[in-house]
Amino acid sequence: MKRLLVLVVFLLALAPVAEASPRQTVEISVTPAGFDAPRTLRSGAVTFHVRSIDPDGAWLGMVRLRPGVSLERYLGDLERAMGNDPVEGGKAVLRDAEMLGGAAVAGVPAAVTLRVGPGEHYLVDFRDVGKPDLATRVRPVRVLPGSSGSVPAVSAQITMLDGKFVAPRTLAGPVRVVNSSSQHNEAMLMPVRPGTSLADLDAFFTEVDAGRYPHDSPFIGGPTGVVPMSPWRSAALSTALPSGEYALVTWVRELRTGKMFAARGMRALVTVKG
Template structure:
């Protein structure tokens, strides 16, 4: 899993169908979290608003199985990394959160392996200053929404939101169909398969051997792959990189279990971004980004 880094290092904050029809479900969300304007609705999808503040997550507790789009908007200055997880049979939330803290703290290998055993990770959206949405395929069962940015807080368990997913589809809504993904990012053990230009919705598919992610981070003008390699090489070795190529926090898809996929929609401004993973290899303990899992891409709004 991730390892949190000081915000000064990242030059910004860094460190998953409704029982009622969609309109009634939206009434359960905070009014301060409107749907991002670039994201259309589809009668085949459930549209779920996730509002995050420093006090916690506001989200529905009951959903219907199928494709669910989680629209994430955060008022937390630190940003939010909202992931949907399904605990394995016999695993308690207390055990999972304890292992998650180890994985994102000083024991990334043993803790990360425990997390992989504890839960299936369906992904979700990380947001910094721009809203984002992730569309996930969700089967019936019990899930938890976790803000991975909350791991250092003593009331973490109280901040996690339990979600029950019932069989069946929500009532169809008379809204225009959302545009399908126009770009694709594939996560592999050796790096990303990604186009140089990302336009519209992006499908992110994890074909690596373990949980992994895809984060977009704005970079300083003139940043090169060599600059990214120097930064991640230093961080991976536990050294101060002496500066950061990034000008803001991450927006993207939080960790997906192998074989899982998500469709990402964002309101990121057009420009050059680093496509990176902050996840560590569960065999070696090294950051994937320090082993070539990084790229420079252009986002076109």
């Protein structure tokens, strides 16, 4: 019996070892006219490299609708959530779709790696919400069963809690963004003017939350980061942002009160080392 076990171990050692499939990468360039995307992907880890030549940038996210929910209904949810009905619209978004995350880009390209399962998905540029041709700008993506490798190694983690970011003071290299809150949320890095304080951010977002946009914005550039994800989703973000001081913020509203999370203290100042 012992000799048989030795023989089995020996044969297993000689057997070829299957190598893990390489991670899929998708290059997406966003223009004012929209973007193109592949019709199919394999399930597993997918890295989206996103750049934009649209002056407004892009907030490209991947979405999977719940059973029985149509694309028209989901887009209507988005219109309400990002328009004049943020609470009920936002609750409908949370109920009707799983938001896997994606990349927000301004002048600097970014890469976001997501884990996706088999099924029908959509890529949506949330910057397009409110445009009359929104439905024609959405790209359907069928994810086929398979395996496409693992999520890349990261150097730090940003965790979103209910009303709070937990993040290191300095970010260098790829970072994992985790939504450990009870609703969808996002994590955006925005360059700030030298000397900007948390009080400056609070004053700005208090005004925005009240429907006023101050002329003395603390920001000197657009957002780069991870677009809204459903609770307990995560994504790995990699970007070549210039070194400097940034605000870590969210523009999402709390579904319980309708107030902007950032106006309720969900913000931080971080140093990015490129």
